[in-house]
Amino acid sequence: MATLLDTGIKPYNHYGAYLKKKYNDKRVFKIIVDGNFTCPNRDGSKGYGGCSYCNVDSFTPESARKLPTIREQIERGMEKAINSYRAEKFVIYFQPNTNTYAPAHYLKAMYDEALSIAPENVVGLSVGTRPDCIDFEKVALLESYTDRYDVDLEMGMESIYNDTLNRINRGCSHEELEQTLHLVQNSPLDICVHTIFGFPWETKEMMLKYADEINRFPQIKFVKLHHLHIVEGSIMGVQYKRNPFHVFSLAEYTDFLCEFIPLLRPDIILQRLFGLADQELLIAPIWGKGKSSIQTYIDKALERRGAVQGSQYSVPVANTF
Template structure:
């Protein structure tokens, strides 16, 4: 029997959202991520696994302009903290190595970069977040990241993108789903918090296929966080060139929200959802253009979820 649905107060979220999780974990303090560009490349760009990168990818589309313009780690961290304090009244910070593949270097070099980024106002830093690919994870790098867990909360974010190898191949991903599974096995008893990132609406995948992502994610108790994104097409990507020549179907905002309303009841209730959608800079976005600000999109999705009585994990309560 499905869990009984109860009336939900306006503004209250019926999914395990990251903002509420942060407030609870850090006793009401305002915690914000400071994005750091460590100058990494990617094995799918330098020839190690391929050339050209994933077809959907333009690194600049998800890297703030300020990070791209400040090559110094020190300057990025200090200015990032200043912006978060001024714009968001931040109290504490998570240092987030985001652009490209942030474990794609020898462990001693990674340690040097992580140490530097964590050395500015360490008393106000609560976490380290590192984004990477599953094929750039090994026991030595896991051990390095675990060495910070006595001082900080550390999460490792890996791109799942799709669970289907045919899709990954079409995306020129250079990384199979089995490599993600291997990385998750290495992280089975790790002190690290694992986050996986998915993209919904990739060409050739039906709603039924995409709903199976939840089944896969639910299998792994080591997965603590997820980021759900809809596919958006950006300038500077291979997919962007193809889309301009032959446009294909992308989610509208109502369609994507309908999909999320199907997906969320299938997702384990203990998994913290860091994002339900993703956006690129307006000057880089080709499609879909939903014509709304990020806060407006979030409000539309949250209100639809609330009004429909959608509860994360409710379909798993039997």
């Protein structure tokens, strides 16, 4: 018996369907670019060592790590996307580290260079950063591209709890994220937040409350949901090897998503349901499946259990006096 998944309909508002509709069935592919940035909690302005879970190489494609120039990264990335995935249009994605951690004039030169490569096929600019590295000037710079491109500003929320942010050496409070979300409240930028589930001291009930926090900001258009990775070269990797702690199995993480996704506002677009790390650097969890197999496993479980995005979301009632 055929299911909705067989027809390409998923029980959540997924990014692939959004891109397909927005760009008239064109195949749109993100090209990851490494702008050679650092982070304020790596260079000493806020701290050293970076977030305790982080090794930048674990989520940066080899092509971006080894190519010296932005042009080479983009040209090689586009060539691979066309040959391997029949890509037709592209979003330039500045991903590794903090891609607004520089003066605005420097950022403009870098973004302009990236967008000048194959401009007839580029439809968007996506910039990953930290909320404490965004200000009026940088928001204005990003907004200056919105008359020609869709511009996605992606910020790491990671956790909604300051205790967790302190324990992972984040160097950024949840209040700073709130302030930046207010800054872009009426902006034409597409706002994306990134979360990490599975910090061992956070309970399931604590993690489910992330949904309430995301829901209360209507300016959030996209969300990336990730599970915690333990990777070589990270502080948490050393801690895990010395004293292993529980991390999500695929079944446990899927069970969690089946409870979490129904709590999310139905208009939010889910860019990802899980994260991927370089297998050579990954310590845990080892799920033993590739990306497409994990996606299928989660999608089928969501449909089987009737876990539909927004099905348990209640519109907050405004106070009237």
